[in-house]
Amino acid sequence: MTERTLPGRPPIIGPGYTSGTVTDKISEVVLKRTPRWWYVGFGLSLILVLLFFYAVAYLFTKGVGIWGVNVPVGWGWDITNFVWWIGIGHAGTLISAILLLLRQPWRNSINRFAEAMTLFAVACASTYPILHLGRPWVFYWLMPYPNSLGIWPQFRSPLVWDVFAVSTYATISLLFWFVGLIPDLATLRDRAAGKTAKVVYGILAMGWRGSARHWHNYESAYVMLAGLATFLVVSVHSVVSFDFASGLLPGWHTTVFPPYFVAGAIYSGFAMVLTLAIPLRAAFGLQDFITARHLQNMAKVMLATGLIVGYGYLIEIFLAWYSNDPYEKYMVVNRVMGPYAFQYWALIACNIVSPQFLWLRRVRSSTAALFVLSIVVNIGMWLERYVIIVTSLHRDFLPSSWGTYSGTIWDYATFIGTIGLFLALMFLFIRFLPAISIFEMRTILPEARSVEEGGP
Amino acid sequence: MRGGPRLWGLMAEFRTPQELVDAAARARAEGYRRMDAYSPFPMEALSEALDLPASKVPRLVLVGGTLGALAGFALQYWVSVIAYPLDVGGKPYNSWPAFIPVVFECTILCAGLFAVLGMLALNGLPMPYHPVFNAPRFALASRDRYFLCIEARDRKFDRQATRRFLEGLRPSEVAEVAA
Amino acid sequence: MSQIFHRSTNTLSRVTIYAAVFLAAGLLFVAAALDRSPYNTRQDVVLKQPVPFSHRHHVAGLGLDCRYCHSSVETSAFAGMPSTTTCMNCHKQIWSDSPMLEPVRSSARTGTPIRWTRVHDLPDFVYFNHSIHVAKGIGCVSCHGRVDEMPLMRQAQPLQMEWCLGCHRHPEEQVRPRDAVFSQTWQAGDQASLGPILVREHRIRGARDLTSCSTCHR
Amino acid sequence: MSDDPRDESSSARPHGRQFWRSLAELEGSPGVEEGRGDEFPPQASEWPDGLDRRRFLQLAGASLALAGLQGCTRQPVESIVPYVRQPEEIVPGRPLFYATVMTLGGYGHGLLVESHEGRPTKIEGNPSHPASLGSTDAYAQAAILGLYDPDRSQLLTELRGVSIWKDFVAALQARLKAQEALDGEGIRILTETVTSPTLVDQIRAVLDRFPKARWHQWEPVTRDAVRLASRAAFGRILETRYDLRSADVIVALDADFVTAGPGAVRRARDFADRRRVRGDGSGMCRLYAIESAPTAAGTLADHRLAVRAGAVPIVAAALARELGVPGATGAALALEGSQARFVRAVAADLLARPGRCVVIPGEYAPAAVHVLAHAINHRLDASGATVVQTEPVEPEPIDQASSLRELVEALRAGRVDLLAIVGGNPVHTAPADLRFAEAMLRAPFRFHLATEEDETSDYCQWHVPEAHFLEAWSDARAFDGTASIAQPLIEPLYGGRSAHEVLAAFLEETPRPGLAIVQESWRSRLPAAGFEASWRRSLHDGVIEGTALPALTPAHRADSVREAVGSIRPPGEEAIELVLRPDPSVFDGRFANNGWLQELPRPLSKLTWDNVAYVSPAMARRLGVASGDVVEVQASGAAARLPVWVLPGHPDGSVTAHLGYGRRRIGRVGTGVGVDLYPLRDAVSPWLVEAAVTRTGERTDLASTQEHFLMEGRHPVRRGTLAELRANPGFVAEMEERPAREESFYPPHSYPGRAWGLAVDLSVCTGCNACVIACQAENNIPVVGKDQVRRGREMHWLRIDRYYEGPEEDPAVHNMPVMCMHCEQAPCEVVCPVGATNHSSEGLNDMVYNRCVGTRYCSNNCPYKVRRFNFLQYSDERTPVLKLGRNPDVTVRSRGVMEKCTYCVQRINGARIEAEKEGRPVRDGEVTTACQQACPTQAIVFGDINDRQSRVALWRSEPTHYGLLEELNTRPRTTYLAKLSNPSDDLERG
DSSP states (O other): OOOOOOOOOSSSSSSSSOOOHHHHHHHHHHSSSOOHHHHHHHHHHHHHHHHHHHHHHHHHHHHHSSSSSSSSOSHHHHHHHHHHHHHHHHHHHHHIIHHHHOGGGGGGTTHHHHHHHHHHHHHHHHHHHHTTTTSGGGGGGOOOOOTTTTOOOOOOOOHHHHHHHHHHHHHHHHHHHHHHHHHHHHHHHOOSSHHHHHHHHHHHHHOOOOOOOHHHHHHHHHHHHHHHHHHHHHHHHHHHHHHHHHSSSTTOOOOTTHHHHHHHHHHHHHHHHHHHHHHHHHHHHHHSSSHHHHHHHHHHHHHHHHHHHHHHHHHHHHHHHHHHHHHHHHHHHHHSSTTHHHHHHHHHHIIGGGGGGSHHHHHHTTTHHHHHHHHHHHHHHHHHHHHHHHHHSSSSSOOOOOOOOOOOOHHHHHHHHHHHHHHHHHHHHEEEEEESSSHHHHHHHHHHHHHHHOOO | OOSSSSSOEEEEEEESSSHHHHHHHHHHHHHHEEEEEEEESSHHHHHHHTOOOOOOOHHHHHHHHHHHHHHHHHHHHHHIIIOOOOOOOOOOOOOOOGGGHHHHHHHHHHHHHHHHHHHHHHHOOSOOOOOOGGGGGGGGGGGGGGGEEEETTTOOOHHHHHHHHHHOOOOEEEEEOOO | OSSSSSTTTHHHHHHHHHHHHHHHHHHHHHHHHHSHHHHHBBBOBBBOOOOOHHIIIIIIOOOOOOOHHHHHTSSSOOOOOOOOHHHHHHHHTTTTTTTGGHOOOOOHHHHOOOEEEEESSSOOOOOHHHHHHHHBBHHHHHHOGGGOOSSOOBBBOOOOOOHHHHHHGOOOOOTTTTTTOOOSSSSOOOOHHHHHHHHHTTTTOOHHTTTTTGTTTO | OOOHHHHHHHHOOHHHHHHHHHHHHHTOOHHHHHHHHHHHHHHHEEEEEEGGGGGGOOOOOTTTOOOOOTSSSSOOOEEEESSSSSTTTTTTTSSSEEEEEEEEEEEEEEEEEEEEEEEEEEEEEEEETTTTTTOHHHHHHHHHHTTOOOTTTOOOEEEEEEEOOHOOOOOHHHHHOOOOOOOTTTTEEEEEEEOOHHHHHHHHHHHHHHHHEEEEEESSSSSSHHHHHHHHHHOOOOOEEEEEGGGGGEESSSSOTTSSEEETHHHHHHHTTTTTTTTTTTTEEEEEEEEEOOOOOHOOOSSEOOOOOGGHHHHHHHHHHHOOOOOOOOGGGOHHHHHHHHHHHHHHHHSSSSEEEEEETTTTHHHHHHHHHHHHHHEEEEETTTTEEESSSSSOOOOOHHHHHHHHHHHHHHHOOOEEEEEEEEHHHOOOOGGGHHHTTTSSSEEEEEEETTTTGGSSSSSEEBTTTTTTTEEEETOOOEEEEOSSSOOOOTTOHHHHHHHHHHHHHSSOOOHHHHHHHHHHHSOOOOHHHHHHHHHHHSTTTTOOOOOBBOOOHHHHHHHHHHHHOOOOOEEEEEEEOBBBBBBTTTTTHHHHHHHHTTTTTTTEOOEEEEEEEHHHHHHTOOOTTEEEEEEETTEEEEEEEOTTTTOTEEEEEEESOOOSSSSSTTTSSSSSOGGGSSSSSSEEEEEEEEEEEEOOEEESSSSOOOTTTOHHHSSHHHHHHHHHHTTTGSSSSSOOOSEEESSSOOOSOEEEEEEEESOOOOOOOHHHHHHHHHHTOOOOOHHHHHHOOOOOOOOOOEEESSSSSOEEEEEEOOOOOOOOOHHHHHOTTTTOOEEEESSSEEHHHHOOOOOOHHHHHOOOOOEEEEEEEESSSHHHHHHHHHHHHSSOOOTTTOOOSSSSHHHHHHHHHHHHHTTOOOOOTTTTOHHHHHOOOOEEEEEEETTTTTTHHHTTTTTTTTTTTTGGGOSSEEEEEEEOOOOOHHHHHH
């Protein structure tokens, strides 16, 4: 892989690293004793997981009526959270797949935990389609399986598309992540001291030997997966956006949704990667692997996708005006000045205004600023989904059936609960698996490059 | 496999990837075929040196994708047209445009599964036990050492001659690998 | 470096992967089978009744017509159950002191109805109408089986939706001449050719009508 | 008893009674045991065998009835319980219909009641009854829930202790013995308005036996003004009824004649027959409404003049003067500006059609208005044509207010020894200034016959549970005098007694059962020859032949006008008036425990579960309050704090509020709902009092089912005038573009067979809500309670949208019934992931509850928002008695499933099956939806749109026909006829 370092640009890896030292530094995170802060963090997130279980238990005993949903607003926090989580997942796939195809070596130090983030985000997201059902215990009716009723899912429904899209997304992401892990698992297998560790990592490594033939097929399969995952990145959030785009509500029924949902997804995803990467590198002293360069690149991606999202907002308003459809026009007016105007302007501030600071190098190179910005954007993207869902639903065609919506304590509890679930999984991951891809880090070392460049 | 002493092969250890690539090339030039090189990261140069045939994974992926697409559409068509045709929102039973997303997802899913399982199969994984692990310093293959192993099965293999040839490549060490 | 695993683990590891696949498939199969099993459908299960009433004896033996006891089967959704007086019509004289019939006599005495156990029991959200099936020439046997061969009543068919749909899609396989509806023994010479004719004669509606959800669910 | 509903309905017992007693036990009423020994046996032998069918029937509701969706769980083993002796009328699984009659304010309304295996489940109007013609009001529709109300009083009590009928009779007769010597001068009987010939016979018999005893009547929704005016105008009290079939011009003087008063349902029908615009709309009548609080009549009016209730008499007098009614003179009658113009125009219009016009005074308008109306109608030769005078329907018409006062005085003076309150709830409803409650305590022996233990029961030693009208024999007369027999559909669930049985206890050692009493009284009336036959016919038809009262031509007393005009006091400009009205849902409070009615969105405000102070927007601004702010209203020396509701079109300086709330004792549903306004009432002027209104600064949450009242430049309701229609017949269709059928990505589905469709004629919808309750009763729709309504979760499958148009002082009001549109290209179906909603072969948008997983996507995607979701377990699966009232042909929905209007698919299937069995097509009109059946104005029609001749097809071919939101290309099967009005040119131009 070629990589020309322009003057003034921080490098993508600290100086003086060799294959050996990289290996030691990353794998020791996993193999050495657990730091105290880990227990604290993991414990706290476990408490939130308990909150999640409590909320869900109450939900199942009483029914979705404990949430704020009503007629006309049949979806609220539940689907908002679903879309938000799914969106976050996208950065992982993008980084590991698209940047791989684009031969962006700087991805190599962030793709691993970005992919993990994807998995865990999807895990959180996929709880909502089940939880939001009136009768969650029959969720499996959405899947095609031979049954004594002789009746099947209704394949024209975007919700069935979701089932396929999300499950495919989860499966492919899992495979991609695991395939990426195999060589590193082998490394851990070979370096672990304890017998159990050896065996566990050994089983997972499946006997990886790093032979040329392995690498040969491996690389090919990895690129293939990357290619497929690239399709997924584009497709999954498009399909999610169909949930709205294929409805006929003003504010939902619009062709701009797929692209701008995808952009939004990547936007929020990178924000989340930053939110996670910044503390992570500090905690494990990985500044040499996740360098200022990485943060800056991600900042730039955020700026770009942020602008695309902004374009989406403008197009929405333009189309409403251009279509000259009274319902569409009213929808825009209602969004901007209606009962949910605050949420709308808040999201504009978070998603459109705040990223503009990223034009400034000073901001891009300030870790603290980036951290704050990333969180602001995450909030903004959540609000975006909330506004799209609630403002479109609460005032549609017949003024007689207009209503209002607000979440309840149980909506909040469930959401916070999933955040806890996400963090708990993240903590487990960084503790037991290499948070940075070791073998891919090796490939960007001088010694590796020399071969590839000098090679026949 | 021929009889003789229970030997898997001879393994030479190198410090740098370049040495390994050269060694592999030399060995091949020497006429050795049944050999394998081990490195902590992928090296295209090495594959070329060993003159490995193009990987079959892409073809598998194509097959998987095709099967997935067909299965996906077949399922939806059968369900909505044959098994239980229902008038849904006035749309025809075979409203194929609405079936596209699921077809797409099935395509990706099967293709992905074929890619991974195919890769494992082609690499003969899982294989937790393998003779090369007997090599004393082989653990470093997953860190920063580079190994070339000429296997006893090779027609041209000869305990002494091959050892001499390998030492001629100036490795840091040559070791026998028990089968 | 020393081996972590024994040779055998190679085979073992591969086997487990394939085994997992088969295991999953197996579980699915079992679930499907259980769903259709008598445990779930109560098909062919004999339930305990206050009186060991024998359809074989009354139908095959004495040659009673179904409608003698199930009197509203032609007019109502509900086929009707014989009132105690109906039983006593005969059992005043016959078996008038058989201990088996004590529940019937006591019911007649005290006016307390007999509590039979339902044998054919559809879910409450399914609205089956006997009269229309009879009118369209669907024989009792089609759903209830050869009761004239049942010493004790049992459910002859699974009564699951896919089973109902079978007939609603292909009534020609079950339809019979109207005068043969209540016959236990009637056999079509050649159902394949007779069926379609009767379907036309009885003006049985098409599959699209009969498989509309609201045909059975409201 | 187990939770399995089949268990309840199949619980094996020899007689209904015992079964019910066991239910009573279930209800946890103490001491039912004591009751058992004596109470039961005589009862059991009471019933002749022929009446078996009414015995509660043990046949399992099993497969037929009830029970929610068990989903995928394994079914429990169920039992099936046949009869011991099969009653010949009953074919298990087939409903039977019986004619009976319900009274409200004493007047009878003929009904047909559907009964499943002895359980009445649905009430319909009786087509052969003059007051009904097959339609009903909301009260009648909801009565079925009243029957099964678990809070009805179930025990005969003495001083709150459980007692039994026999002891009560003994105690009562002991008292009577003592009175015999005194000619019963200590005996007072208090009833509500009575038209029942039998009951009157009995009371008269009592009065014969005790010459000095007195009979008082008190109906809180009093019609004293009507009676007094009649006496003033004709010298004696007569019944006045209006025949609108031949009325070209109608003037309503504060009269909600389509929903209020005896015969309202019939009046609405006759009126609608003259409003339905077909072809060029010739023959459409014109309605002027001069009213205070906006009413249904006002929403239908071609011209509406909003005046304070206090000013109505003046306007009436001015109109009389304009029409040259002798005696209608005086300076006070001078009207300014718009009012004068209005009156002049009305007068002109009236004079143009002598004999073909009518002026209707309001039920609640003061006597003067009625007197003037009589005079005007007389002047316009309307008498005998559009206005008919007959002998009074009440055998004993009296001035009830003074009758009640007289009773109270007697009580105070301690002259009352035995106070028999037979029906009614005077403690709650008597005018506050009489202080009835404390007075009645002076009577040593007080008993109360009522369906609930209420405020009055608290003041009586004896409480006798009254049988619901569906449980007892009785009779009643309709607004035109037609008498009907009320026959019980079921034995008293809680051992209630009818008024007849109680009165019988005054006369007989062992009182006879109701049947014997009613039969005997009619034996004396009907020709002895063939009595049995005519009795059976009367029972079957629901009306007794030849009992309608003949029209009279009484002499009109001209000087009555002068007296009336003299009595008019112009209201002070500054004074604020409080207008009291019976509630459109709970009436005088008697229906307060009826959940259906409590949750019924009130006309105009769409409020549920509350009564409020309606004020005009201007007045609200003056008071500095908005809807929901609590104000204190002071009147007649009492005060009440109740929330404000701002009502466009309400006159200024006036507050309208509804009676019947703030019940202190009635049941779990009604106790404590709303505010009691009877204390603000004044015996002299019961419907209108001077009041002071001050804001308190408090706020309350009101549960309204419609938050937004404007059309936002959209055209949900399309409206126009007759003139517009004649000028351009296509004007309705042109309001929105109608996409061409082939404008679709996919080829449309074909409906070769039947294609069901429903059409609503907005011109005649009064917004009376009868259809809403009918739908609720027919389809087992649950009540969700105030909190859930506030969250926007009401469950009504059929709602009546209401839109305002025009200035807030006097807007046009449009009512629009909205149910599922059964779109041919239904947006809801496409998005359902499990196919739980899809199209039947006949174009019904089926909703399969047992398949629904509850994503709510369909509701989100429904542009009409007619889908309803069970956010929680709404339908009561626990209270056994409620299960009995449910329609066994409709699934009871459980938590987490979507539901919506099905076009009463159970009725469609029933009709289709019958037709198929007889090998014939379904006839037009054979299937009627519940809403269509109930509608007093027949504004709804349902049928096969593929059948060119069907009524619905004809409606759809009208030029005024349009589809709601049809521009979305959903192709709705439910469509509308635009609302047309027939304004007069001179007022239009002016």
